[in-house]
Amino acid sequence: MREQLKFIIIMVGILLLVAARAAGMPFSYSFRSLSVSDGLPDLVINTCYKDRSGYMWFGTNVSLERFDGIRLKHYLIKGKAET
Numbered sequence: 001m002r003e004q005l006k007f008i009i010i011m012v013g014i015l016l017l018v019a020a021r022a023a024g025m026p027f028s029y030s031f032r033s034l035s036v037s038d039g040l041p042d043l044v045i046n047t048c049y050k051d052r053s054g055y056m057w058f059g060t061n062v063s064l065e066r067f068d069g070i071r072l073k074h075y076l077i078k079g080k081a082e083t
Contacts, residue, residue: 034058039072040065 034040042060049057056067064075 034067034072039074041074 036043040058040060041063045058045060047059051057054069056069058065058067063077066073066075
């Protein structure tokens with residue numbers, strides 16, 4: 001009985017993987033970390049967004065950053081200084 005249950009679980013897992021692949025779902029994701037050494041002005045990212053062109057946008061406390069996969073472009077937020 002235990003062997004049959006193990007076989008059924010393995011078959012269901014294989015079927016789920018095949019169905020996910022047929023539906024176009026990727027199996028893996030990659031993430032490249034960014035830090036101050038890469039050009040981020042702040043280590044705290046409040047929000048992120050990927051636009052239709054493929055750019056990643058990051059909102060920090062002091063700027064808006066556009067990442068093209070290689071480098072960051074800074075858009076500083078002008079405002080009054082905190083006291």
